[in-house]
Amino acid sequence: MNVKAILFDLGGVLIDLEPSRVFEHWAKVASVTPSSLAARWKIDDAYKSHEKGELEFVEYTRHLGRQLGISIPPGDWQTGWNALLGQPFPYVLSRLSELGQQTPLFCFSNTNQTHWASLEARTNHRQLVSFFQKIYLSYAIGRRKPDVESYRWVARDMGYQPADITFLDDNEANINGAEQAGFCTHHVKGPQVVIDFLDTLLA
Template identity: 35%
Template sequence: MAAPVAALLFDIGNVVIDVDFARTLTAWQKSSALSLAELKARFGMDEPYRQHEVGVLATPQYFAHLRGQLRLDCDDATVLAGWNATFGAPVAGTLALIDQVRERVPCFAFSNTNKLHMDEMQKNFADVLQRFEHVFASHEIGHRKPQAAAFRYVLEKIGRPAEQVLFFDDLAENVEGAAACGLQAVLFREPEDVRRELAARGLLAP
């Protein structure tokens, strides 16, 4: 039997806010010698991407990497505009459920992200972020999901035992990493997954 839930922890991308790098690549294609298909083949969560997300690689160096990798011929402002084009709309179903429970159970967010995207979220999604007691960002803590060190850091700051934290993420490797650290971890595919898990634990009002 699962332990009582004392805190909820949500991934942000595609759980709370829609993100899709296809929008980014479409924006960048206007400044690239490569086709959209070639950009999709070349862009990914490579080592520079991961270093950027833990604050090791600075933005100018990461943008230089992107220019070379994707053959972009444009200034930083254009690269940044494409980088932030990844964001879509808030996931309304998830937010509605958070609003139902956050007065009774503290809600936190944990995102593998970077300063540029965090700045964009704080600017354009402030009403979403304010629902959380705290937003943990990989570039600020120096660790990414699914690293155990990342979850240990977040758990220490939340101040709850791992088994009392219910975590939602849309990536299986992050769910597996959280479960290995003792969290109650759920793979998110749609808001119904959140509703089902909250209801099963008696966290939704009848």
């Protein structure tokens, strides 16, 4: 397989995400059920603005309080928010280390400053990001997936034609946006699919 550059998603592809833990923490503090919070939460304009760095976390939590119908201390908003973030999948570090020696690796993640600061404090995360030539964070570049122009912007900054970039993501909408921008894509639904793809490249 002739791959010139690989662009990875982060959450759900390289690290585990555990959204249930977010609602469990907030629900315990607010004395409500996690399911009631999960039913009310949604990816809305405020969420997207937060991921593009346009809305600070404290402002977003005020919005969340109204959306979810709860009022909890600022520290608990942040503790619950960061509970989303799991550990890198076991296969990631060894395979990326080997793959990075033969193919340029990049990362494009829809994330926010609070989550990224939490990840940066972890030793294994610092090792993970060291494998990438550059990491594109939605809150830092003011662009988020699946906007087609976000992929075109990233491709230009990477210095590759879209057709020369292989993009891996677990979200179908993000895959569709990348395809519209001209990327080669792999919809990786689950860790084993990622393992199989990386092993194919390393064969």
